[in-house]
Amino acid sequence: MNLIDTIRKTFVPIHREGWPFIAGFAVVTLVVGLFSTFLFWICLILTAWCTYFFRDPERVTPVDDRLVISPADGIVSAVGPALPPRELGLGSDEMTRISVFMNVFSCHVNRSPVRGKITRIEHRPGKFLNAELDKASTENERNGLVVESPNGTVGVVQVAGLVARRILCFVENNTNIGTGERIGLIRFGSRVDVYLPAAATPRVAVGQTAVAGETVIADFGGEAATPLVRIS
Incomplete structure (x- = not known):
């Protein structure tokens, strides 16, 4: 297995419809992180969830x-x-x-x-x-x-x-x-x-x-x- 195949199997593609939401979550996380470490980690978890939600894996039909x-x-x-x-x-x-x-x-x-x-x-x-x-x-x-x-x-x-x-x-x-x-x-x-x-x-x-x-x-x-x- 070459490097490209390894990357494809490790990282699930994200559907393009999700990127605006993921970017929004990420920006909020960075801003909140300036004021609260605790809320930063909460927002980071929510950003990870948003990324996971919009996954678009290949399927064998x-x-x-x-x-x-x-x-x-x-x-x-x-x-x-x-x-x-x-x-x-x-x-x-x-x-x-x-x-x-x-x-x-x-x-x-x-x-x-x-x-x-x-x-x-x-x-x-x-x-x-x-x-x-x-x-x-x-x-x-x-x-x-x-x-x-x-x-x-x-x-x-x-x-x-x-x-x-x-x-x-x-x-x-x-x-x-x-x-x-x-x-x-x-x-x-x-x-x-x-x-x-x-x-x-x-x-x-x-x-x-x-x-x-x-x-x-x-x-x-x-x-x-x-x-x-x-x-x-």
């Missing part, structure tokens, strides 16, 4: 259209039937919803759970309830994507949380997206809901830890095979 991959790092908080948000135009019937809750220590870069074409992006203002609550899916501020995948229409919804006040979407409507590709980021603590067609079978349970871009959360059946992988 299975390349298999039969698999649905986790869109977020965190804990699976819900698995079961639910009505999709009305603004996504996914109909009035229940779909299989899998939710992943991100706390303030999770990596908050979100990724596409499937490959396909983005046919709709809808943002809705709302409340900032605890994202672990079931009603957060319908009452909280959110940003939803509809992806036409090889196995049907899939909804992906970024849901704001108790301390989350900003949802960022990196993708545009009418563009193609690959499984595991980055779709957005939420500051600071939230969840992502995935709405799947009836043909999808969940492969995770509530309480399970999921890794964005890597953990298989559902599949569309078919004969088992060893998928290829892509680093993203």
Whole structure:
């Protein structure tokens, strides 16, 4: 392993959206340090946390259209039937919803759970309830994507949380997206809901830890095979 590879494996990349916040924390830390050593160390810890929060590590994503991959790092908080948000135009019937809750220590870069074409992006203002609550899916501020995948229409919804006040979407409507590709980021603590067609079978349970871009959360059946992988 050469020096460059060693550095890449030692230092996780920071997403560009985080640098203004990290710089702000750092400046406050330096100013506070002029007056109080104790507060300096507190602010330094908060700066380190901010840097950690905006990490954007590479992920090894299975390349298999039969698999649905986790869109977020965190804990699976819900698995079961639910009505999709009305603004996504996914109909009035229940779909299989899998939710992943991100706390303030999770990596908050979100990724596409499937490959396909983005046919709709809808943002809705709302409340900032605890994202672990079931009603957060319908009452909280959110940003939803509809992806036409090889196995049907899939909804992906970024849901704001108790301390989350900003949802960022990196993708545009009418563009193609690959499984595991980055779709957005939420500051600071939230969840992502995935709405799947009836043909999808969940492969995770509530309480399970999921890794964005890597953990298989559902599949569309078919004969088992060893998928290829892509680093993203």
